[in-house]
Amino acid sequence: MAADKARKETIGAVRRSFAPWTDPTKTPLIRFENVVKRFGDFTAVDHVSLDIYEREFFALLGPSGCGKTTLMRMLAGFEEPSEGRLTLAGEDLAGVPPYRRPVNMMFQSYALFPHMNVQDNIAFGLKQDKMSKGEIDARVEEMLKLVKLEKFAKRKPHQLSGGQRQRVALARSLAKRPKVLLLDEPLGALDKKLREETQFELMDLQMDLGMTFLIVTHDQEEAMTVADRIAVMNQGVLVQVAPPSVIYEQPATRYVADFIGEVNLIEGTITTAGHDETHISSPVTRFPLVVAQGVDCKAGDKACIAIRPEKLRIALEPPADQTENLFEGEIWDIGYLGDLSIYHVELACGQRIKVSQPNLSRMVARPISWDDKVWVTFAPHAGVVLT
Amino acid sequence: MKKGLTWFNITSIVLGFAFLYIPILLLVIYSFNDSRLVTVWGGFSTRWYWSLLQNEQLMDAAWVTVRIAFFSSLVATVLGTMAALTLTRYGRFPGRTLFSGMIYAPLVMPEVITGLSLLLLFVAVNFDRGFWTVLLAHITFTMCFVAVVVQSRLVTFDRALEEAALDLGCPPFKTFFKITLPLILPAVVSGFMLAFTLSLDDLVIASFTTGPGATTLPMRIYSQVRLGVTPEINAVCSILIAIVTVVVIIASVMTKRAENIRQAEERAAMQ
Numbered sequence: 001m002a003a004d005k006a007r008k009e010t011i012g013a014v015r016r017s018f019a020p021w022t023d024p025t026k027t028p029l030i031r032f033e034n035v036v037k038r039f040g041d042f043t044a045v046d047h048v049s050l051d052i053y054e055r056e057f058f059a060l061l062g063p064s065g066c067g068k069t070t071l072m073r074m075l076a077g078f079e080e081p082s083e084g085r086l087t088l089a090g091e092d093l094a095g096v097p098p099y100r101r102p103v104n105m106m107f108q109s110y111a112l113f114p115h116m117n118v119q120d121n122i123a124f125g126l127k128q129d130k131m132s133k134g135e136i137d138a139r140v141e142e143m144l145k146l147v148k149l150e151k152f153a154k155r156k157p158h159q160l161s162g163g164q165r166q167r168v169a170l171a172r173s174l175a176k177r178p179k180v181l182l183l184d185e186p187l188g189a190l191d192k193k194l195r196e197e198t199q200f201e202l203m204d205l206q207m208d209l210g211m212t213f214l215i216v217t218h219d220q221e222e223a224m225t226v227a228d229r230i231a232v233m234n235q236g237v238l239v240q241v242a243p244p245s246v247i248y249e250q251p252a253t254r255y256v257a258d259f260i261g262e263v264n265l266i267e268g269t270i271t272t273a274g275h276d277e278t279h280i281s282s283p284v285t286r287f288p289l290v291v292a293q294g295v296d297c298k299a300g301d302k303a304c305i306a307i308r309p310e311k312l313r314i315a316l317e318p319p320a321d322q323t324e325n326l327f328e329g330e331i332w333d334i335g336y337l338g339d340l341s342i343y344h345v346e347l348a349c350g351q352r353i354k355v356s357q358p359n360l361s362r363m364v365a366r367p368i369s370w371d372d373k374v375w376v377t378f379a380p381h382a383g384v385v386l387t
Numbered sequence: 388m389k390k391g392l393t394w395f396n397i398t399s400i401v402l403g404f405a406f407l408y409i410p411i412l413l414l415v416i417y418s419f420n421d422s423r424l425v426t427v428w429g430g431f432s433t434r435w436y437w438s439l440l441q442n443e444q445l446m447d448a449a450w451v452t453v454r455i456a457f458f459s460s461l462v463a464t465v466l467g468t469m470a471a472l473t474l475t476r477y478g479r480f481p482g483r484t485l486f487s488g489m490i491y492a493p494l495v496m497p498e499v500i501t502g503l504s505l506l507l508l509f510v511a512v513n514f515d516r517g518f519w520t521v522l523l524a525h526i527t528f529t530m531c532f533v534a535v536v537v538q539s540r541l542v543t544f545d546r547a548l549e550e551a552a553l554d555l556g557c558p559p560f561k562t563f564f565k566i567t568l569p570l571i572l573p574a575v576v577s578g579f580m581l582a583f584t585l586s587l588d589d590l591v592i593a594s595f596t597t598g599p600g601a602t603t604l605p606m607r608i609y610s611q612v613r614l615g616v617t618p619e620i621n622a623v624c625s626i627l628i629a630i631v632t633v634v635v636i637i638a639s640v641m642t643k644r645a646e647n648i649r650q651a652e653e654r655a656a657m658q
Contacts, residue, residue: 078550098553105554111547115569125555158651176555 011207018228019243020053027090029054029212030075030180035084037070037236044070046236047084052180057206057213059227061220063259067236068216072182075214076105089179099128104178108185110169112157118144118168119153125176143171146205163194170202174209181206183215187222199225220260224248232256248308254386257306264312264353265386266305273297278385280305284349287326292380295387303387309356311382314343316368318375327353327376331368341366345376411628418621425616435622445623448607451518452587455603459525460533460582466526467533467582468575474534475541493531501528502595509596516598524596525586532585533578536642540574543649573645580638584631 020026028051037045045067052058060068073079074086077098086093093101104125112121122143126136144150147167157165166186173181186202187195203226206213217223223230224244231241232255240252251257254265266289268282273295280289280303291305318326327347335342336359343355355376359366368374418436422429439445474487493501505524509516548570552562568575590605597606604627608620 076550076554078553097558098550099556099558103554105551107547107551109545109547111545111551113548113551113566124552124557128556158648172551172555 011204014207018055020056021051021229026053028052029056029089030214031085031087032071033085033087035071035074035081035086037067037074037079038082043236045074045081048236048238050231050238050241052212052214054212055210057203057226057228058215059223059230060214060216060233061223061230061259062218062233064218066233068218068233069184071233072105072184072214072216075101075180076103076182077101102178103180103182104173104176105182105184106169106173106186108188110157110165110189112165112168112172114157117154117156118149118160121157121168122172122175125172129176139175143175146174147171162189163198166190166198170205174205174211177209178211180212180214183213185217186215188217188219195222196225202226224260232259234259250384251306251386254304254306257384257386262309262354262356264307264309266307266351266353266383268303268305270295270297270299270301270303272299273301277380278303280385284347284351285327288324289383290324290380291383291385293383293385295385297387301387303385305383306386307378307383309342309354310340311378312353312355313377314345314355314357314368315375315377316372319377322377325378325380329353329374329376331370331372331374334366334368334370336366343368343374345374414621415625415628418618418625420618420621423618425618425621435618436626439619439622442619445604445607445619448602448604449623451601452604455518455522455525455593456583456586459522459586460529460579462526463529463582464533464575464579467530467578468537468571470530470534471537471541475538475544490531490534493528494535498528498589498591499595502592505592506595516596517601520596520598521593521601521603524592525589528589528592529582529585532581533575536578536581537571537574540571540645544571573641577638577642580634584634587631588627 030050030052032048032050035045035048036043048067048071050071060071062068070079074081075088075093077093077096077100080094088101088103113124116124119140122140123136126139131139140153141150144153147170149164149167149171152160152164152168157168160168166189170186183202187198190198199222202213213226215223215226224247227244229241229243230247232239232247234255240247240256242250242252247256247260251260251263257263257265266280266282266284268280268284268289270278271281271288272279276292276294278291278293278295278297280291282289282305289305295303297303318328327345329345329347331343332346332352333344335344338359340356340358343357344352345355346352353376417425417428419431419433420428421432421434470490474483474490477483502524505520505527506516508514509520514520544567548566549562552566553559557565588605589603590609593603593606594609597603602610604623608623611617611620
């Protein structure tokens with residue numbers, strides 16, 4: 001227990017202070033410099049510049065076909081950039097074949113060799129390095145222990161469950177102690193519960209091994225959970241690169257706001273653009289809207305406010321002496337999820353907004369019901385202005 | 388709908404199988420005929436199998452045939468596998484359609500044409516006809532069969548397996564022998580066996596391309612039959628039938644088993 005506590009404290013300390021991307025003296029481990037990848041007429045990766053630091057758990061997030069897998073495959077060496085430079089620990093990777101790169105990949109399909117047992121699968125990479133038999137055996141044992149598969153060493157892949165095969169694939173890709181581990185949708189084939197458990201296991205593993213992990217995923221929750229930083233990609237372009245909380249709370253564009261989590265977008269026109277306050281008038285409500293954020297715009301410009309459903313408040317009565325950030329509407333639909341309720345509110349203009357409220361008290365009958373007239377409010381620091 | 392066998396079904400099955408197998412069955416039965424007259428039953432005997440061993444002409448022809456079948460199918464397997472790899476792997480290269488068409492053309496080409504064109508080629512380049520020309524001809528026409536069999540396996544092959552091997556530090560050439568080949572081996576072996584049986588019973592192409600001293604068994608049988616069927620011919624044909632049957636059964640069982648394993652693995656992967 002004491003050891004657990006000590007470990008927890010050290011991990012906490014490291015996780016709290018880990019932010020090499022804010023430190024200009026640090027040199028990145030992986031650098032994408034204006035990398036372009038074209039397949040015929042199609043541009044899969046469009047002028048991507050990205051720095052990834054040592055010991056970082058970095059996530060590439062985006063819908064399928066956004067270029068995230070191509071970006072990863074370029075690092076693994078399966079694709080060569082059409083333009084730009086890709087360096088790993090200062091070394092230019094151009095022309096270095098995949099079998100000479102100090103990175104290993106865990107494949108989406110796991111790609112376990114079906115004609116070899118678990119042990120031989122894990123030892124495969126080590127055998128290529130001309131390691132001695134004793135060393136290989138020791139390392140394989142260590143890996144089996146790491147992924148808790150000691151009893152399954154002699155099994156063939158088709159005799160394992162999905163979760164076990166996922167762990168073999170992980171052990172095999174970690175066995176050579178690569179500088180960077182690439183994970184291509186590593187948990188996509190697992191069911192929800194196992195996936196969540198494995199996410200935390202992956203984080204601990206990455207911490208303990210002190211390795212750099214690069215994960216490709218289309219699952220935003222997964223990226224938010226595991227990663228130190230997330231790069232959101234769309235149509236081959238990096239839209240935003242930031243830690244999960246920044247991606248969620250301060251999305252750079254409408255695309256990011258919409259892609260990560262739920263969001264209400266309120267379109268409007270800027271009336272006053274202050275230094276740390278922006279006033280917007282919107283056709284969806286007769287009340288003025290205020291957001292505690294300065295923008296690089298002038299009065300009269302079009303803008304939109306992005307507000308997460310959980311940052312809106314809903315009430316049956318208009319809040320006393322509030323004349324800003326108010327919407328008037330009618331309940332369109334209610335989704336009761338147990339821990340929260342999601343209210344779909346139709347505003348006078350026809351736009352619907354989502355409000356989620358935690359169900360704090362045990363009440364079978366909720367006070368707000370279908371077709372009720374409701375008032376929705378938000379605090380000035382709850383929204384983000386996007387232009 | 389009525390299940391089970393109706394009289395119509397039974398009759399058609401019996402007639403169909405009779406049509407296919409009565410001649411062969413007759414041949415096998417008469418190979419055990421004691422009588423010298425092929426059409427008159429004179430009691431059971433295996434003497435023609437023994438006298439076959441004394442028949443040097445037939446034994447020579449059998450030896451030539453087996454050697455040609457073995458070596459031609461070996462080379463055809465290597466070349467056919469390579470062609471199949473190229474066709475499935477290198478998605479787009481100039482002339483791909485032409486190349487794949489040319490690989491498959493011999494499948495449907497009348498043997499007479501293949502044989503004749505090969506003969507013309509050998510004459511044109513002044514190649515002495517004999518063992519080697521038959522061997523080359525058989526490589527040519529069996530290769531495409533191997534390519535088809537191997538290609539059908541490669542289509543379902545997960546490229547990620549090879550990428551994983553490369554990623555783990557295994558160079559491409561070694562990856563082929565360590566990963567790809569063991570996994571497609573059942574298809575390669577079936578291809579080999581198919582090529583072997585095709586070469587074994589080829590008459591037309593061998594007749595066109597052979598020369599002095601390289602008479603294959605089918606050719607020998609054909610020429611002897613024109614002088615009259617001897618019981619020895621029945622015996623040698625029975626042996627040929629036995630060999631081909633065994634090889635075909637092994638090949639199909641192997642393909643079937645490999646297919647079952649692959650499906651089981653795919654099912655497991657879906658879970």
